[in-house]
Every structure is written in structure tokens, then in C-alpha cells.
Amino acid sequence: MRLIGMLDSPYVRRTALTLAALDIPFAHESLSVFRQYGEFAAINPVVKAPTAVTDEGVVLLDSTLIIDYALKTLAGSKRLGPADPRQIALDVRLTGLGLAACEKAVQSVYERQLRPAEKQHQPWLDRVAGQLKAALFAIETDILGADWLLATPLSEAGITLAVAGTFIAEMIPDVVALSDYPRHAALTAAAEATDLFRAWPYE
Structure with a gap:
């Protein structure tokens, strides 16, 4: 399989990390x-x-x-995340929150860095920032005690949250300080220190 896209995209990086975690061979084209x-x-x-x-x-x-x-056709018996139904539900919820954080962070980047200043709409920027902070607050609350996020097998939520955390810290630190969410910041730092994440670094 070929994977096309740059690793500065949280969505591309999330996909690459997940495929690698599942030991699925692929060729990355940046x-x-x-x-x-x-x-x-x-x-x-x-x-x-x-x-x-x-x-x-x-x-x-x-x-x-x-x-x-990939999970349906290429992963074989490998899976992501916990087996306990209650933990699976939380993994799905946290994955959704992580993707929401990615979406709002990317929207903020596009609006602030790609649109001319005179065409930027501050009420929209404020709304996006508010949605991002709401997602991060929910993540910070829900990951308390969720030590399995970076356990083996690695969870989809763990990957997504760490990728989102790095993207936010690198791209919009003036909008959101990840340090205001210490559990999320600690999870992000722990993930980025692993061999898997180092093999697929944020560009």
C-alpha cells in the first residue's frame, strides 16, 4: 500500500503511525x-x-x-487498543475528541496563516478556538486513569491524542497552550519518546 501526504498533517501522521503499529507494510510518499x-x-x-x-x-x-x-483487510489478528468493552467505548470517545481537536487546530491554522489578514473573521476564529479548548478540556478529564492509552497494543486514541497534542504545540501555541492540559501534555511527551513515534516524526 502507498500512503501519500506529509507528516506535518495530523491525519497523515496518525495514519502512518497506526499502520506501523499494526506492522502493515506501506510506502510513504511525502x-x-x-x-x-x-x-x-x-x-x-x-x-x-x-x-x-x-x-x-x-x-x-x-x-x-x-x-x-487496514484493520479489516491487512491487520490479520492484530488490533488496536483495549479489549474491555468499557475501555473500548472510552477509546472511541477519546479518538473522536482527538480528531475534533485536530480539525479545529487545522481550521485555526488555515484561517490565520493562509487567509490574508484583512479577510480573517475574528468571530469565526474565536468560535474555533472555543471548540478546540472544549475538546481539550474533555480529553483532559477523560484520560485520568486511562493508563492503557499507550499500552500494548497501542490504542487508536493514544495515537490520535498524541498526534493532536504535537500539532497544537507546534502550530498554534499562541491560541492554545498544551501545558494548560498537563495530562494530555504528558501523554503526548511519552508517546513522542517511543521508537514508533520517533520513526514517524512530525515534519
Whole structure:
């Protein structure tokens, strides 16, 4: 399988880390949706990162759907996260909160860094920041006692939360200080110190 997209995208990095955690072989192609638009469009005209191309040539998009495909067809007996039903529910919830944090962080980056200052809409920026902080507050509350997030097998929530934490800390520290959420910050630091995360670093 091929995985197309840059590791500065939390969605691309989340997918790469998950595939690697599942020991699924893939070739990573670091293409930018901005600087290499034409080359990316030749693979996927929608130009959405991440894009995956199966060994049969089927083009897949969206990190959650690519991961779902990998779990259903390529992972064999391997799985992500806990087996206890109560922990599974929390893993799904925390994954959703992590993805919401990624979405709002990316929206903040796009609005503030890609849109001309005179065209930025402050009420929208305030709303996005508020949604991001709400997601981070919920994460901070829910990860208390969830030591299995970075256990073996690594959970999807653990990967997603750490990727979100790094993206936020690197890209919008003036909007949200990850240090205001010490449990999330500690989880992010612990994940980034592992061999898996070091092998797929934030670009």
C-alpha cells in the first residue's frame, strides 16, 4: 500500500503511525497538497491528505476510513487498543475528541496563516478556538486513569491524542497552550519518546 501526504498533517501522521503499529507494510510518499498540487492530483484528483492506494490500485481517502480498511483487510489478528468493552467505548470517545481537536487546530491554522489578514473573521476564529479548548478540556478529564492509552497494543486514541497534542504545540501555541492540559501534555511527551513515534516524526 502507498500512503501519500506529509507528516506535518495530523491525519497523515496518525495514519502512518497506526499502520506501523499494526506492522502493515506501506510506502510513504511525502507530497504537499499545496506545493505539489499537480503531482498529488495525478494520484487523487480530490487532493486530500492522507490518500492511500491499495496494492490493487484503489484510491482511498480520509484517515479514519484508511485505518478501518487496514484493520479489516491487512491487520490479520492484530488490533488496536483495549479489549474491555468499557475501555473500548472510552477509546472511541477519546479518538473522536482527538480528531475534533485536530480539525479545529487545522481550521485555526488555515484561517490565520493562509487567509490574508484583512479577510480573517475574528468571530469565526474565536468560535474555533472555543471548540478546540472544549475538546481539550474533555480529553483532559477523560484520560485520568486511562493508563492503557499507550499500552500494548497501542490504542487508536493514544495515537490520535498524541498526534493532536504535537500539532497544537507546534502550530498554534499562541491560541492554545498544551501545558494548560498537563495530562494530555504528558501523554503526548511519552508517546513522542517511543521508537514508533520517533520513526514517524512530525515534519
